[in-house]
Amino acid sequence: MRTLAPHTHNPAGIHLLRDSGAIAKLIATAQPGKDSLVLDLGAGPGTLTAPLADTGARVLAVERNPEFVRRLEKRFADRTNVRVVRQDLRRMSLPHRPFQVVASIPYALSTFLLRRLLGPRNTPLQKADLVVEWGFARRITSPHPRDLDTAWWAARFDLRIQQRIPAKLFTPAPGVDSAHLTVRAREGSRNGRTQQALWGLLATTYASKGAPPLRSVLANLTNGKRVHRLGKGLPTNADELTPDDWATLARRLAAEDVQLPRLPAQLERR
Numbered sequence: 001m002r003t004l005a006p007h008t009h010n011p012a013g014i015h016l017l018r019d020s021g022a023i024a025k026l027i028a029t030a031q032p033g034k035d036s037l038v039l040d041l042g043a044g045p046g047t048l049t050a051p052l053a054d055t056g057a058r059v060l061a062v063e064r065n066p067e068f069v070r071r072l073e074k075r076f077a078d079r080t081n082v083r084v085v086r087q088d089l090r091r092m093s094l095p096h097r098p099f100q101v102v103a104s105i106p107y108a109l110s111t112f113l114l115r116r117l118l119g120p121r122n123t124p125l126q127k128a129d130l131v132v133e134w135g136f137a138r139r140i141t142s143p144h145p146r147d148l149d150t151a152w153w154a155a156r157f158d159l160r161i162q163q164r165i166p167a168k169l170f171t172p173a174p175g176v177d178s179a180h181l182t183v184r185a186r187e188g189s190r191n192g193r194t195q196q197a198l199w200g201l202l203a204t205t206y207a208s209k210g211a212p213p214l215r216s217v218l219a220n221l222t223n224g225k226r227v228h229r230l231g232k233g234l235p236t237n238a239d240e241l242t243p244d245d246w247a248t249l250a251r252r253l254a255a256e257d258v259q260l261p262r263l264p265a266q267l268e269r270r
């Protein structure tokens with residue numbers, strides 16, 4: 001395979017992780033079991049596919065570059081637990097059975113893939129260990145999510161940076177460092193009413209101009225008597241709530257006898 005010199009035009013985002021320590025940490029943190037289905041999205045030459053396959057998990061290695069696909073097919077020809085899928089990540093359909101993702105994803109598709117994996121109410125995603133651009137990881141793990149998408153993901157999934165991965169550990173080196181980001185479902189986050197409550201709270205907050213007081217967000221969803229009780233112990237302004245706070249508030253609101261808004265159609269689809 002022709003290797004790219006650092007900083008040449010590389011629209012496909014090919015940056016191969018070359019550090020055995022970082023790779024081992026990624027796999028050890030992801031802990032795939034023998035019964036797990038693991039998606040390696042943007043598998044390249046099989047950098048992560050190989051150690052994942054060694055765990056005994058069933059691995060789907062998705063890649064669109066024909067040369068990488070050929071190499072993957074050859075490398076894993078006699079591994080019954082690896083399936084190479086030649087597919088564009090922007091068009092692939094996700095499995096219906098529960099799965100986890102362990103992948104060094106193309107930077108350019110980060111938002112698209114997280115939306116796809118974390119957005120739907122009934123996503124089959126169990127957990128993910130992702131290598132993403134450092135700045136992207138910092139933005140989506142911020143204690144005060146700056147947009148509705150991020151707030152929706154972070155209040156349902158615990159998003160955490162495990163380690164910084166310096167650019168020099170990739171070939172070719174990208175212009176910026178990366179992060180190992182872990183995504184773990186929060187307890188109770190799959191409950192239908194809790195998700196409706198959360199959506200109602202976040203959609204009201206992020207549709208407002210400026211930072212609305214939390215009590216006006218709550219008043220939009222329930223009556224005056226409950227507003228005070230539900231907001232107890234939480235910040236006064238909605239933009240000061242952390243993803244933990246939103247998750248707590250959504251559980252409280254879901255437990256009340258109130259009518260909650262439906263989720264938008266795109267969150268009902270997988």
Ligand SMILES: C[S@@+](CC[C@H](N)C(=O)[O-])C[C@H]1O[C@@H](n2cnc3c(N)ncnc32)[C@H](O)[C@@H]1O
Nearest residue numbers: 015016017042043044047064065088089104106
């Ligand atoms: C950051 S590299 C990671 C490669 C390998 N997993 C590693 O860790 O060394 C991203 C990979 O995604 C692939 N890729 C980029 N865009 C893609 C797309 N739209 N669909 C499928 N694969 C894509 C690239 O060909 C590349 O192999």
